[in-house]
Every structure is written in C-alpha cells, then in structure tokens.
Amino acid sequence: MPGTGMLSEKRYENLLFLSLKVDGKEITAYVDTGAGLTFLKVSLAGALNIRKESESKGRNNQGEVLPFGMGVLKEFDFLGFKIPDLSVGILPDEALVFPEDTYGNFFPGEMILGYDVLSQFSLDLNLKYRKITVSRTGMLKEGITLVEGPLPMFHVEVQGKQELFGLDTGHTETMLSGAFYPLGANQKEEVEILSGIGTSSEEPMKNLPEFIVKIGREVRILKEVSVYPRKLHGLPQLSGLFGMDLIEGDGVILDHINKRISFY
Numbered sequence: 001m002p003g004t005g006m007l008s009e010k011r012y013e014n015l016l017f018l019s020l021k022v023d024g025k026e027i028t029a030y031v032d033t034g035a036g037l038t039f040l041k042v043s044l045a046g047a048l049n050i051r052k053e054s055e056s057k058g059r060n061n062q063g064e065v066l067p068f069g070m071g072v073l074k075e076f077d078f079l080g081f082k083i084p085d086l087s088v089g090i091l092p093d094e095a096l097v098f099p100e101d102t103y104g105n106f107f108p109g110e111m112i113l114g115y116d117v118l119s120q121f122s123l124d125l126n127l128k129y130r131k132i133t134v135s136r137t138g139m140l141k142e143g144i145t146l147v148e149g150p151l152p153m154f155h156v157e158v159q160g161k162q163e164l165f166g167l168d169t170g171h172t173e174t175m176l177s178g179a180f181y182p183l184g185a186n187q188k189e190e191v192e193i194l195s196g197i198g199t200s201s202e203e204p205m206k207n208l209p210e211f212i213v214k215i216g217r218e219v220r221i222l223k224e225v226s227v228y229p230r231k232l233h234g235l236p237q238l239s240g241l242f243g244m245d246l247i248e249g250d251g252v253i254l255d256h257i258n259k260r261i262s263f264y
Contacts, residue, residue, distance in 0.1 A: 002134060002135040003078070003079030003081055003133070003134045003135075004079065004132065004134075005020075005131070005132050006019075006130055006131055006132075007127075007130040007131065007132060008108070010028055010105075010108040011101075011103070011105055012098075012101050012105050012106070012108060013101045013105075013172045014172055014244040015030065015031075015169070015172060016125070016169055017030055017031065017108060017109060018113065018132060020077070020078070020111075020113075021077065022048060022076065022077070022111075023048050025047060025048065027044060027110045028108045028111070029109065029110070029111040029112070029113040030096075030107075030109030030111065030112050030113065030170070031113050031118070031125075031132075031169055032114060032115075032169055032170035033118055033151050033152055033167055033168055033169045033170065033254075034115070034151050034169065034170040034241070035113075035114035035170060036058070036114060036115055036116060036150045036151070037088070037089050037114045037116050038076075038086065038088050038089070038111070038112060038113055038114040038116055038117050039068070039089040039090070039112040039114065039197075040073075040088050040090055041090075041091060041092075041093045041095075041096060041111070042090050042091065042092055042093055043093050044111060045071055045088075050071040050072065050073060050088070050090070052071055052090055053069075053070055053072065054070045055067060055068075055069060055070070056068055056070050059233060059234045060196040060197045060198055060233075061170075061194060061196035061197070061233060062194055062196050062199050062200070062201040062233060063233030063234065064196075064198070064199045064201075066095075066197065066199070068089045068091050069089070069090035070087060070088070070090065072086065073085075073086040076117070078113075078117060078134065081121070081136065083117065086117070087116075091197065092198075095197050095198040096109055096110075096112075096197065098195055099195070112197075115151050118256075119256050121257075122134065122135045122136075122137065122138055122139040122140075122253070122254065122255045122256060122257050123253070123254040123255075123256075124251070125169075125247065125251050125253075125254070126264070127248055127249055127250055127251045127264075128249065128251060136257070138255050138257040138260075139253050139255045139258075140258055140261075140262055141258070142260070142262075143253070143258075143260035143262035144215065144260060144261050145259060145260060146256070146260060146261050147164065149166070150235075151166045151168060151235075152166060152167040152254055152261060153165070153166045153167075154167075154261055156214060156215050157213070157214035158213050158214075158239075163239040164238055164239055165213075165239060165240045166235060166238050166240075167241075167242045167247075167254075167261070168242070168243060169243075169244060169247075171242075171243030171244065172243055172244050172245065173224075173225070173243045173244070173245045174211065174222055174226075174240060174241065174245055175225075175226050175232070175240065175241050175243065176208075176211070176225060176227040176228065176239070177227075177228065177231050177232050177238065177239050177240055178229045178230050178231060179239045180208075180211075180227045180239065180240065181206065181227055181229050183211075183227065184206030184207070184208055187206040187207060187208065187209075188206070189206055190204070190205060190206065190207065191203065192204075192226060205226045205227060205228050205229075206227050207224055207226060207227075208224070208225045208226075208227055209224065210223055210224075210225070215263060216262070220246065222245060222246065246263070247263065247264070250263065250264035251264040252264065
C-alpha cells in the first residue's frame with residue numbers, strides 16, 4: 001500500500017517541507033532531490049541520541065567543499081515505509097540558517113530528506129493539493145525516461161536540440177549552465193547572491209526574460225531564468241537544473257521503480 005502525507009504548512013519561498021515523526025519526535029523535513037544524502041541538524045541528532053561516528057565532506061550549490069559528521073538513524077519511518085540503519089550527515093545548526101524569505105519566513109527545516117531516500121520510491125508530489133504519495137511499486141507506464149544519476153535527470157528539447165537537465169526541489173528557481181549563456185547576448189550581466197548549505201557566494205549571471213523548453217510532448221515557458229557563464233557545480237554533465245518554479249502549483253510524479261518522470 002502506498003503511504004501518503006500532507007506537505008507542511010510551514011513555508012519558505014516555494015520549497016517543499018514535510019512533517020514526519022522520528023522516534024516519536026515531530027520534525028520538519030526539507031524535501032530536496034538535489035541532496036545526495038539525508039542530513040540532520042546537530043541539535044536534532046542530539047535529541048535523537050545519534051552520535052557522530054565518522055567524518056565526511058561534500059560540495060554544496062556553490063561548489064564549496066563542506067565537512068560534516070556521519071551517524072546512523074536506526075530506523076527511519078518514511079510515511080509508513082521503514083528504512084533501517086539509515087546513514088545520515090550531521091550539520092551544524094547554522095548551516096541551515098538562511099535570510100528571511102519574501103514573506104518574512106525563516107527556514108523551518110530540521111532535516112534534509114535527500115535523494116538517497118527519495119530515489120528508493122515512486123513519488124507523487126501533488127502541489128495543487130499539497131499532498132505527497134510514496135510507493136515501493138511503479139506509478140508510471142509511460143513518461144520521460146530517467147537517466148541514472150545523483151538526482152532526477154532526463155532529456156528535454158531546447159531549440160531543437162536534446163539537452164540533459166536535472167530536477168532539484170532544493171532550488172527555488174531554474175538555473176542554466178554556460179551552454180545557454182549566448183541566449184543572454186542582449187541582457188546585462190549582473191551579480192547574484194547564491195545561498196546554499198553552509199555558505200553563500202556572489203556570482204555573475206544574466207537573467208533571461210523567458211526560457212522555452214519542450215519536456216516530453218509539452219512546451220513550457222519559464223520566466224526570469226538565471227544563466228551562469230560556467231558549468232553547474234558538481235554536475236558538469238547537465239545543461240541546466242529545473243527548480244521549484246517548474247512544478248509549483250502543479251506537481252510531478254517521480255517513478256524510480258520504472259525509471260520514469262511525468263509532470264502534471
């Protein structure tokens with residue numbers, strides 16, 4: 001039987017948060033398909049009696065290498081599905097402190113629910129009804145083929161050419177690599193502040209008034225899309241990363257069992 005849950009009423013921009021119980025403790029998890037690992041704040045790890053067993057490191061959105069601890073969550077219940085001995089990263093609390101969003105909200109996430117967990121399931125993220133459904137069986141017989149990778153990756157068509165994109169629910173907006181920088185030939189170069197886990201950085205970019213992409217049989221027009229004069233940090237194979245601007249108000253089905261993706 002599939003498991004279901006409602007997305008949290010806690011908001012931060014257009015990102016996804018889910019209320020979960022871990023060892024009887026109600027927590028707010030940040031649903032991030034762009035995170036290769038599930039993370040806990042160190043304060044939450046302490047409350048759950050999870051101790052740091054080793055050290056590790058990884059790259060954030062800015063390409064910065066960040067050290068973090070590793071521990072084990074003995075049993076994680078993801079909407080009714082038990083995952084034993086889940087390896088989790090442990091981050092300083094301040095790594096998940098971000099400026100207030102457009103509406104004056106502070107980032108509510110205590111846990112980053114990463115692709116290491118999400119990729120084990122079929123997921124239906126229905127943003128119209130703010131509902132998530134998860135299953136160990138497939139949901140899609142047809143759809144766009146998912147390419148094996150550290151996040152959902154699939155081919156789209158831009159100006160008649162096939163391009164490999166990712167879907168990162170940890171990004172509020174779509175970002176494009178230097179492959180599309182010529183599209184901004186008539187746009188003024190600006191400096192944008194990119195905020196990520198543990199760091200923020202200023203980067204040159206251009207803002208495209210619109211970006212037209214064909215996803216499967218459907219043509220989408222995204223407004224105000226950032227393009228950077230570089231490859232995407234840690235994902236040089238990708239031409240771009242779709243963010244929440246692609247699916248907000250609608251939704252997406254990520255079928256990791258049948259390796260397919262379909263957008264509402």
